[in-house]
Amino acid sequence: MTTGVPSSPVIITKAKGTRLYDANNGQILDFTSGQLSSLLDHSHPKIVEVVKKYVEELDHLLSNMITQPVIDLTERLARFLPGSLEKSFFLNTGSETTEAAIKMAKCYTGRFEIVAFSASYHGLTQGSGSTTYSAGRKNGGPSMPGQLAFPAPYAYRSFFKKPDGAYDWESELEIGWSLIDRQSVGSLAAFIMEPILSTGGILEPPLGYLARMSVECKKRGMLLIMEEAQTGVGRTGQMFAFERDGIVPDILVLSKTLGSGLPLASGSTTAEIERGCREAGFLWLTTHLNDPLTAAVGNKVLEIVERDNLCQRAAERGQQLRSGLLRLQQKYWCIGDVRGRGLLQGIEIISDAASKTPGAELGQAVSDRAMAGGLSCNVVNLPGMGGVFRLAPPVTVSVEEIEEGLQILDEAFGYVLG
Numbered sequence: 001m002t003t004g005v006p007s008s009p010v011i012i013t014k015a016k017g018t019r020l021y022d023a024n025n026g027q028i029l030d031f032t033s034g035q036l037s038s039l040l041d042h043s044h045p046k047i048v049e050v051v052k053k054y055v056e057e058l059d060h061l062l063s064n065m066i067t068q069p070v071i072d073l074t075e076r077l078a079r080f081l082p083g084s085l086e087k088s089f090f091l092n093t094g095s096e097t098t099e100a101a102i103k104m105a106k107c108y109t110g111r112f113e114i115v116a117f118s119a120s121y122h123g124l125t126q127g128s129g130s131t132t133y134s135a136g137r138k139n140g141g142p143s144m145p146g147q148l149a150f151p152a153p154y155a156y157r158s159f160f161k162k163p164d165g166a167y168d169w170e171s172e173l174e175i176g177w178s179l180i181d182r183q184s185v186g187s188l189a190a191f192i193m194e195p196i197l198s199t200g201g202i203l204e205p206p207l208g209y210l211a212r213m214s215v216e217c218k219k220r221g222m223l224l225i226m227e228e229a230q231t232g233v234g235r236t237g238q239m240f241a242f243e244r245d246g247i248v249p250d251i252l253v254l255s256k257t258l259g260s261g262l263p264l265a266s267g268s269t270t271a272e273i274e275r276g277c278r279e280a281g282f283l284w285l286t287t288h289l290n291d292p293l294t295a296a297v298g299n300k301v302l303e304i305v306e307r308d309n310l311c312q313r314a315a316e317r318g319q320q321l322r323s324g325l326l327r328l329q330q331k332y333w334c335i336g337d338v339r340g341r342g343l344l345q346g347i348e349i350i351s352d353a354a355s356k357t358p359g360a361e362l363g364q365a366v367s368d369r370a371m372a373g374g375l376s377c378n379v380v381n382l383p384g385m386g387g388v389f390r391l392a393p394p395v396t397v398s399v400e401e402i403e404e405g406l407q408i409l410d411e412a413f414g415y416v417l418g
């Protein structure tokens with residue numbers, strides 16, 4: 001069955017460390033961490049050990065049975081989270097967990113309207129997909145009722161400018177809320193957001209933006225759901241990207257990086273919201289709720305991130321990657337913007353420097369050439385956006401591998417621009 005996703009031109013037979021290998025022994029440097037998930041080396045020996053152990057000893061049970069890996073993961077996660085986010089549950093995918101978080105917000109508030117950024121990605125199931133504005137909205141019928149879009153913070157192309165040319169996010173944010181207030185029927189349940197919009201083109205809200213959002217949500221009695229599928233567990237240089245802004249969300253969703261590529265996701269919230277949801281009859285009892293095997297993997301991922309100081313490493317390697325990208329920007333006029341944090345960096349491709357015309361085709365050509373040169377990178381194309389490369393290698397990447405990736409990119413830009 002077709003899923004609408006074009007296949008890669010080669011058959012990959014092995015993934016190890018930061019590299020993928022094909023059937024002809026060709027090597028590809030993985031600068032997308034699989035599907036933005038493999039936070040650690042592919043086939044990290046410690047993860048392999050845990051998977052083997054739990055497949056043999058404790059794989060999957062009735063969902064309401066308690067196991068030590070789930071207790072440990074709840075406690076370990078709580079140690080990293082702000083104090084109030086003490087209640088966690090574990091599922092497999094991002095879509096399912098954002099879906100659960102949205103349902104929780106509806107149960108707790110007794111309302112039904114959900115706000116998301118206009119360049120968001122929170123999944124593709126019917127509920128999570130209704131909050132996803134960066135993909136897949138054309139077919140499959142109408143979205144869930146009560147879905148409202150908020151202008152995404154896109155500094156590079158925003159019309160909102162201060163007299164000195166800086167991004168006037170405060171004015172944009174005010175207009176955004178006035179639009180929401182005018183459209184709302186008075187039933188605002190939650191705002192779901194990524195702290196850096198990844199599929200939406202690596203859009204990083206400026207410092208102060210998320211704090212303001214948190215205040216605006218509180219003012220309206222709605223919950224703030226922070227969705228850190230890609231940014232969570234150290235990738236941006238802090239354990240969670242929302243920490244930079246000194247805020248505490250009402251619900252935190254993690255997925256991709258928590259299992260480092262294996263199917264694990266989490267939802268964390270406060271005791272009060274958990275109680276409220278229970279009283280309102282919230283039910284989420286899917287087959288893989290609180291599986292011990294994947295919970296054990298999550299424990300190991302968190303342990304390695306802490307033990308090997310991987311947040312700091314992501315910040316340092318991120319800086320190295322960013323400096324390299326800025327050098328490429330000096331060299332190639334078609335790199336309009338370099339943005340991101342830690343090891344989640346983006347470059348936006350333009351086809352005309354003066355008008356900043358989006359350069360989607362140019363971006364694709366460079367990406368194809370980079371792939372042929374042995375670098376796996378991913379380009380997202382939203383209407384009005386110029387083909388944004390997402391560069392996000394595993395946080396275990398070495399200094400040499402970052403340089404190697406930059407060199408392949410350099411060659412690809414040089415080749416395409418002639």
Ligand code: PMP
Nearest residue numbers: 093094095096121122123229230
């Ligand atoms: N949220 C974000 C921010 C994502 O990037 C993704 C996956 N691209 C999802 C949710 C959905 O996760 P999954 O594909 O595991 O359902």
